[in-house]
Amino acid sequence: MTEQADIAELSFEEALKELERIVSRLESGEAQLQEAIDLYERGDRLRRQCAARLDAAQARIEAIKLDSEGKPSGTTPFAAG
Template sequence: MSDITTLSFEEAMRELEATVGKLETGEATLEESIALYERGAALRAHCEARLREAEARVEKITLSASGQATGAEPAEGF
């Protein structure tokens, strides 16, 4: 299996979908299911982190003087 940190968002999503499919069949042994679940959880966390990174690059939240969110504006470079 490849190192999750090197996967693109799309690659990780494809692998996560395949992992979920394997778990749903119920054909894996208990040990295989545990390993698949652990890998799936790591893939999900990786996808979430990649999404947060992308959102941060695209949008910057603007705050009022009191620290309340007042809106969003494009990040620099966009």
């Protein structure tokens, strides 16, 4: 399994926890240069995976439409911003 496939298999929560561990390791300053580079690259892939999962979740959110009497009449896709 490639590293990208490995990351794709992680849940959002798992990816975020690993990303937090990577950030902590990098902030500690204890990693040697090559390890820091490798950690940064994996962290960037994890960040992109988390962002993609959030974007997908946001696209699935729907807003409830109300009729003129204030009663639910259907849903519309979420519109950010």
